[in-house]
Amino acid sequence: MSFKNKADAIREVSRKNLHWSNLQIKQEVKRKHGLIVSSSAIINVIGSHKKRLGMASYSVNLVDQAKRFLNLVGDYDQARNLLALAETARV
Numbered sequence: 325m326s327f328k329n330k331a332d333a334i335r336e337v338s339r340k341n342l343h344w345s346n347l348q349i350k351q352e353v354k355r356k357h358g359l360i361v362s363s364s365a366i367i368n369v370i371g372s373h374k375k376r377l378g379m380a381s382y383s384v385n386l387v388d389q390a391k392r393f394l395n396l397v398g399d400y401d402q403a404r405n406l407l408a409l410a411e412t413a414r415v
Contacts, residue, residue: 325390334369342376
């Protein structure tokens with residue numbers, strides 16, 4: 325698979341390995357794609373290790389629902405904006 329940038333490589337490597345540490349992700353990105361990424365790049369793209377550990381425990385069903393929502397909306401930024409609106413309406 326060809327990647328446009330380091331962020332794409334980070335996402336691809338971590339997709340099934342959210343529980344991996346930043347070091348493990350850096351090593352795998354370098355091994356698989358020949359790219360050197362920083363811990364801050366990983367955090368900016370997929371969040372901190374602590375946050376990822378929580379995400380790794382999400383049910384497959386919830387992740388599938390999130391994927392369907394993103395496909396329905398068609399744009400990540402718009403989906404985030406809609407979720408922010410829903411959050412303010414919930415309170």
